[in-house]
Amino acid sequence: MLKQRVLTAILLLAGLSAALRFFDLHAWQLLVAGIVGLAAWEWARLAACGAARCVVWGLVTTAAVAALSLVCFDATGLRLEASSVLWLLHGSALPFWLLAVPLWMRHPSSRPPRPILLAVGMVLLLPPALALVQLRAAGVQPLLALMAVVWVADIAAYFTGRAFGRHKLAPAISPGKTWEGAFGAVLAVQAYGFLIQPLLRDAGLSIPSPGVWSLTLLLLTAISIVGDLFESMMKRQAGRKDSSQLLPGHGGILDRIDSLTATLPLVGLYLLSFHPQGGL
Helix, strand or coil: CHHHHHHHHHHHHHHHHHHHHHCCHHHHHHHHHHHHHHHHHHHHHHCCCCHHHHHHHHHHHHHHHHHHHHHHEECCEECHHHHHHHHHHHHHHHHHHHHHHHHHHCCCCCCCCHHHHHHHHHHHHHHHHHHHHHHHHHCHHHHHHHHHHHHHHHHHHHHHHHHHCCCEEECCCEEEEEHHHHHHHHHHHHHHHHHCHHHHHHCCCCCCCHHHHHHHHHHHHHHHHHHHHHHHHHHHHHCCCCCCCCECCCECHHHHHHHHHHHHHHHHHHHHHHCCCCEC
């Protein structure tokens, strides 16, 4: 299993590196649409849809991401006249993650009807998909630096939780996560966030005041943990260990992007606020 996991990780990193090096913004849009379409197929499976409906839902989501990308972006970056579409998408995702999901997780056995779950899937996947295109338009370095916020949070939470974890964060959803791990993630992301400020400035992004930046980093960390817990809850409700087996040794795409689905809309709002031109 470990060998398979490592091999898959190497192939994923190689694929990402090649895409970032050789794909223009249009090709990147198509890649993101395809990946998010596969994630939508997994989400439909968690919603207990039949095999044919899962495929259709994946194709519909792929088409929606591709169409929205074409509306919002051209070859040079964000179309300023289309920025209101992104404000609406990302703005609708924030109350979902900050209010609806925490309330939902207070009743982890509660499972809405299938149509509502499919609608939730659109809120779950469309905003982060468009944020990934925004990040690529801003440049490779901002894309990797801001996505790494989630990776830093995950790694710090894991090792801090193993070393000091005593108090369970959400035992009914994910027994392994602890408050100590969450606190370790907050500290690590704060340190990392201030370290990458010069890189973001060099890429042409404006940085808010230290207080606002620190609050943004805290919010990103909290939402990343909520995103991870939410997908764990959905898998438990569906009686599945992984969202799929598309990535040998890792599970499915949703298993790998669960925290990103929650944090990327906030990153998208940051880009709209401090990098509105969105150009390459």
